[in-house]
Amino acid sequence: MRICRKKTKTKISRFEFDIGNKEGQPRHFRCPTIDQKGDRAMNTRIKKNSRSWAKRSAKIEICIDKATFDIPLRTKSEANCFEPWPVRHRRHSEQKRLVGTFLNPHRGLFRLPCRVVLTRFAPHELDVFDNLPASFKYIVDAICAIITGNYIAGRADGDKRISISCDQVKSLEYGIRIEISW
Numbered sequence: 001m002r003i004c005r006k007k008t009k010t011k012i013s014r015f016e017f018d019i020g021n022k023e024g025q026p027r028h029f030r031c032p033t034i035d036q037k038g039d040r041a042m043n044t045r046i047k048k049n050s051r052s053w054a055k056r057s058a059k060i061e062i063c064i065d066k067a068t069f070d071i072p073l074r075t076k077s078e079a080n081c082f083e084p085w086p087v088r089h090r091r092h093s094e095q096k097r098l099v100g101t102f103l104n105p106h107r108g109l110f111r112l113p114c115r116v117v118l119t120r121f122a123p124h125e126l127d128v129f130d131n132l133p134a135s136f137k138y139i140v141d142a143i144c145a146i147i148t149g150n151y152i153a154g155r156a157d158g159d160k161r162i163s164i165s166c167d168q169v170k171s172l173e174y175g176i177r178i179e180i181s182w
Contacts, residue, residue, distance in 0.1 A: 057072070058070055058071050058072060058102060060102065060106075062106060062109065065181060065182055066179065066180070066181040066182075067106060067109060067110070067179070067180045067181075068177065068178070068179050068180075069102050069103065069177070069178040070175060070176075070177050071098055071099070071102055071175060071176050071177075071178065072173070072174070072175045073095060073098050073099075073139075073174070073175060073176050074122075074174040074175075075095075075120055075122070075135040075136065075139070075174075075176060076091065076135060077126055077127075077130075077131035077132075077134050077135045078134040078135065078137055079130055079131050079134040080131060092138045095138045095139055095142070096138055096139075096141070096142040099139055099142040099143060099146075099178070100142055100146065102178075103142075103143065103146045103178070107146050107147070107149075110146075110147045110180055110182060111182045112147070112148070112159070112161040112162070112182070113161040113162070113163075113182070114147065114161070114162055114163075114180055114181065114182040115162075115163045115164075115165075115180070115181050115182075116140075116143055116144075116147075116162060116163070116164045116165070116178065116179070116180050117164075117165050117166075117167065117177075117178075117179040117181075118136050118139065118140070118164065118165070118166050118167070118177070118178060118179075119166075119167045119168065119169060119176065119177040119179070120132065120135065120136070120166070120167070120168040120169070120176055121168075121169050121170075121171035121173065121174060121175040121176065121177070122168070122170070122171060122174050123170065123171065123172060123174075124170075125168055125170060126168060128166075128168075132166050132168055133166050136166055136176075139176065139178075140157050140164055141153075141154075141156065141157055143178065143180075144156035144157040144159060144162055144164075145157075147162060147180070148162070
């Protein structure tokens with residue numbers, strides 16, 4: 001247990017254990033959290049992991065030679081980002097997962113050669129030459145892997161038959177638009 005020198009309360013995490021009843025059958029109990037002073041917090045709320053995509057809806061338009069996907073995803077510049085590696089890894093995995101969720105059901109439609117236009121919607125704009133392409137880095141990897149079917153890291157986005165361009169638009173809500181035309 002870590003002791004804080006600040007005036008904040010440190011919580012001990014929840015733990016689980018089994019106790020047998022009169023018939024000898026084990027029962028499963030979950031203990032409440034105990035703060036540093038020792039009194040039990042019986043009505044402690046557990047913080048749920050809220051995902052951004054669950055709050056807003058997505059939009060998909062598929063035509064004969066074009067597909068447009070509006071995904072509620074927040075992008076961040078990877079060039080100016082100084083965060084611990086687990087935070088970055090979680091964000092990269094979430095970006096790849098969301099792109100895969102929307103594009104995988106339609107992967108049979110995409111043909112090579114194709115053009116991919118990525119548009120970022122956000123209240124503040126990023127630098128066009130450095131930060132905007134860096135914010136789409138893992139999204140581009142996921143899109144190219146789905147289009148080519150080559151899921152080896154670093155190989156799919158190097159395909160010469162896929163051309164990629166980036167754009168940004170000021171908006172009140174965060175999101176991206178993926179336009180694939182073949």
